[in-house]
Amino acid sequence: MDPWNHCTEGDQIRMKQKMNYLTYIIAGIRKKPGRNLATIFCFAFIAASIFSGQFLMAGAARSVDQGLWRTGADIAVVPTRYLIHLGAAGPDNTMAIVRIEPTPYRVPLTTMDTIRTVEGITAASPQLYVSTLDLPEIAPMPFDIYGIDPETDFAIQPWLQAPLKDPLGPGEVIAGNSIPGKVASTIPIAGHEYTIVGKLDPTQSGIDHTLFFRMEDAYALASTNGVIPPDSPRINPGEINAVLVRIGPEPVWFRTSGTLDFKPSYPGFIKDVIRKQFEPTYATAIGRHYAITPMSEEITAIPDFLSIISGIVVVAAFPLIALIAAMVAHERQHEIGLLRALGAKRRIVAMLVISEASFLALIGGILGVTASVLVFALMNPSGILAPALQVSFRMPGWSEAGVIAALAVLIVLAIGSIASLYPAYQSSRMNPYEAIQRGGN
Numbered sequence: 001m002d003p004w005n006h007c008t009e010g011d012q013i014r015m016k017q018k019m020n021y022l023t024y025i026i027a028g029i030r031k032k033p034g035r036n037l038a039t040i041f042c043f044a045f046i047a048a049s050i051f052s053g054q055f056l057m058a059g060a061a062r063s064v065d066q067g068l069w070r071t072g073a074d075i076a077v078v079p080t081r082y083l084i085h086l087g088a089a090g091p092d093n094t095m096a097i098v099r100i101e102p103t104p105y106r107v108p109l110t111t112m113d114t115i116r117t118v119e120g121i122t123a124a125s126p127q128l129y130v131s132t133l134d135l136p137e138i139a140p141m142p143f144d145i146y147g148i149d150p151e152t153d154f155a156i157q158p159w160l161q162a163p164l165k166d167p168l169g170p171g172e173v174i175a176g177n178s179i180p181g182k183v184a185s186t187i188p189i190a191g192h193e194y195t196i197v198g199k200l201d202p203t204q205s206g207i208d209h210t211l212f213f214r215m216e217d218a219y220a221l222a223s224t225n226g227v228i229p230p231d232s233p234r235i236n237p238g239e240i241n242a243v244l245v246r247i248g249p250e251p252v253w254f255r256t257s258g259t260l261d262f263k264p265s266y267p268g269f270i271k272d273v274i275r276k277q278f279e280p281t282y283a284t285a286i287g288r289h290y291a292i293t294p295m296s297e298e299i300t301a302i303p304d305f306l307s308i309i310s311g312i313v314v315v316a317a318f319p320l321i322a323l324i325a326a327m328v329a330h331e332r333q334h335e336i337g338l339l340r341a342l343g344a345k346r347r348i349v350a351m352l353v354i355s356e357a358s359f360l361a362l363i364g365g366i367l368g369v370t371a372s373v374l375v376f377a378l379m380n381p382s383g384i385l386a387p388a389l390q391v392s393f394r395m396p397g398w399s400e401a402g403v404i405a406a407l408a409v410l411i412v413l414a415i416g417s418i419a420s421l422y423p424a425y426q427s428s429r430m431n432p433y434e435a436i437q438r439g440g441n
Contacts, residue, residue: 042320043368043412043416044367050408051373055396058396073244074097078107079241097288099155099205115245118274126215138180145221164197171217175212178202181196194211320419326422357416362413366409369408
């Protein structure tokens with residue numbers, strides 16, 4: 001049964017008009033392939049510029065964000081006798097506080113309860129140094145054994161090459177970069193088998209030669225014969241070597257109080273408050289000399305520069321696309337006149353001009369984004385992007401890249417549609433008789 005025969009006469013006329021309009025758009029695109037290829041290239045360039053700018057900003061921002069997470073603790077609360085391990089460095093540490101140095105001095109785990117009462121502290125996590133083992137069958141160099149609390153840790157796990165699928169469980173370890181073995185491989189230590197569930201990125205420090213256990217496994221391993229040297233004090237459950245502390249942003253009340261000449265920094269203020277919670281011979285707090293703020297400002301010039309470039313490209317595109325749309329309308333006066341003579345309404349004529357520009361914009365936008373993605377995919381593994389940007393760079397995830405790509409294509413579509421509004425309006429206002437005459441000359 002032919003559905004065409006069951007349509008009313010009005011439906012058949014409308015269907016023919018729609019087919020004619022679609023044919024009109026396709027024919028117009030095929031009529032001038034050189035001009036339309038140039039138009040598509042123009043749209044592709046705009047889309048590539050927008051996508052590249054946003055993609056680079058997102059990648060650089062991700063890298064800086066990861067760098068901030070990897071700076072470790074703002075303050076470390078340690079036994080007072082730990083200071084002798086710092087030598088001439090003084091009460092503050094010049095390095096990032098990610099892992100406390102190996103030391104036999106410990107404090108009770110309940111120290112954390114006192115620290116958490118200090119206002120301004122956003123995170124606190126314990127660390128325990130167990131022992132340094134020399135086992136050539138596992139690693140060519142001696143390696144350290146540490147215990148961490150996976151639920152509160154904010155210093156070690158940000159260095160993972162890939163996030164853990166599940167929280168660190170019994171019999172599982174996180175291995176430093178220089179520890180042999182891949183993820184899912186096992187390591188035998190003192191009669192126990194442990195599974196590597198995560199590897200850390202290189203740190204150029206003792207962390208590269210460290211195995212990190214859950215606190216419960218660390219205590220159990222510490223009680224095994226031969227793990228702790230005979231001349232070292234025993235490790236009792238509930239003992240730790242340090243509490244790593246992260247503080248929040250400087251509050252308004254602190255910025256507006258005190259005098260500028262004698263006022264300490266906010267981390268220094270929190271550090272002094274923590275010290276007052278303990279006897280001087282029991283525990284103390286150490287910090288670091290450098291500030292994190294400059295790291296977050298590492299790419300401030302890049303977004304501004306890329307945004308300016310993208311803005312210039314978009315602004316310059318409007319008159320160019322409008323000129324192309326006007327040329328198309330001028331070249332096709334004869335067809336437009338015939339459509340108007342056959343009864344096509346003005347809004348239909350306007351929509352045809354806008355639709356043709358939008359169709360070219362869509363093709364150009366998709367091609368521009370696709371080309372940009374391929375370029376970035378080839379450049380990033382080669383290590384070209386970071387030196388070119390003069391900052392570290394991490395490729396955005398697929399979901400984030402998809403949002404940026406969709407945004408770039410939508411902007412290009414908007415440019416094509418808006419830039420063709422005036423030529424579309426002019427075309428719709430043409431007198432059919434004059435349009436046919438001019439187009440025929």
